[in-house]
Amino acid sequence: MNCKQFNSVKLEEILVSLGHHPTKQNEKEAWFLNPFYTETQASFKINKNLNYWYLHSEGIGGNNVDFMKKYLNASVKEVLEWAEKQNFSSFQQQNVIHSINSKPNYQITEIKKLQNEHLKSYLHQRGLSKVVYPLVKEIHFTIGEKKLYAIGFENFSGGWELRNSFYKGSLQKKDISIVNLNNENQNETGKRIVVFEGFMDALSFVEMKPFFIGDLLVMNSISLLNRTKEHLKIYSEIHLFLDNDKAGETCKNEILKSFPEAKNHSEIYALHKDLNDYLQFKNNTEIEKKQQIDLKSKQEQEESEINQAHQTYRRKR
CATH class of the missing domain: 3.90.580.10 (Zinc finger, CHC2-type domain)
Structure with a gap:
């Protein structure tokens, strides 16, 4: 645009x-x-x-x-x-x-379980493991003459949010997405839900809390705020993990105004743009620490071998 x-x-x-x-x-x-x-x-x-x-x-x-x-x-x-x-x-x-009387310039050619290694690698780069694979699909589609494939996240209206390392977009109708985790039938007085702007943040939450029981709501666009608020009315427990930018702040405030009992958790990743950015930072920090530990261990082993060799040399003399 x-x-x-x-x-x-x-x-x-x-x-x-x-x-x-x-x-x-x-x-x-x-x-x-x-x-x-x-x-x-x-x-x-x-x-x-x-x-x-x-x-x-x-x-x-x-x-x-x-x-x-x-x-x-x-x-x-x-x-x-x-x-x-x-x-x-x-x-x-x-x-x-x-484009009246003309066909859309895109077509979905295949929807299947996530298998493509490039897409799996992309998720891994975003700090996500096979834990999240069941929540997404592998979508093959064409736009004009281009043949593309991407990770797909389905919404309420059967549309798809699409991501790969070089493409970010959506196909078919835009809508919010709802995912029920761990197949619990929550009762009407104890329903809990966690709200995100984008599906990468929702997948990050699942990565961090794989045993969470409840629903995930992904807005897919802050223009769907009113649709989101309408759906939140049936929940007694609402948790917000929205982006740390002006639009996310506005969205958070509007939801809290309508649902004062909702809990905001953006302070967890206050120094980061969103939850996925925080997860990537956290993973990279842990990898760096492990590398430092491995390097120190290797150095200590090398020093030990040198000392042993030196002692052997002295005994031979």
């Missing part, structure tokens, strides 16, 4: 996906409370015809890219990377108009 494409998405939809709703609106404009800071009177206005925003309390405004740069405190590149992960319906509608 480039700047022109992202700026064509309805700004109202972006704000709602982030948990901000208009206090008043008409055909031409919509008013919101300041999304950057706390305020009691709406000073953030959207011109619906121009798809531009203006913040009266600060005297600033602009397009979608300008808004997300300030909201995420990020560069244009980082904003577009964030936008690429979302599932904005107003952007999809434009794509549908473009």
Whole structure:
């Protein structure tokens, strides 16, 4: 997605996906409370015809890219990377108009158990072992003329989140994913769930806590926040492992506002972007320690052999 494409998405939809709703609106404009800071009177206005925003309390405004740069405190590149992960319906509608009466340029050719060694190696690089293999699939697909394969994580609507060492995307309909771990039939008054933004973080949790009993919810996009909150209503125990960035912080706060009893665990990986980043760091640290121990042991063994050789030489003299 480039700047022109992202700026064509309805700004109202972006704000709602982030948990901000208009206090008043008409055909031409919509008013919101300041999304950057706390305020009691709406000073953030959207011109619906121009798809531009203006913040009266600060005297600033602009397009979608300008808004997300300030909201995420990020560069244009980082904003577009964030936008690429979302599932904005107003952007999809434009794509549908473009490709009306034409077939999608992708096709899933095979879905099977994870077997490909390159994909297994990719998971290993992300700190994940065969413990997580049953939770994913190996997806073979084509995009245009390209034949590709990736690790697939299924969502509620039968769509797939896809990852390999050089590709990150999704196919078919975007939706949240729910996974029940260890086949427990939780009762209605004791249901527990753990919430993540992406499936790599969910797999990291399974890697770290393979005997956890309960459900995992993967949002797959923070634009699915409202869908997530709707599903969380049936759970009495909610645990949050969201990303340590502006979008993750906003998402966490919106969930805690609706479910004050939910527990946030992001302090566990406070120095890292997300749970998977923390797991990789933890694994690399343990490997480094083991290497240091092995090196020390080897050095001690070599010193011992040298000393023994020296003593033998002295006895011969």
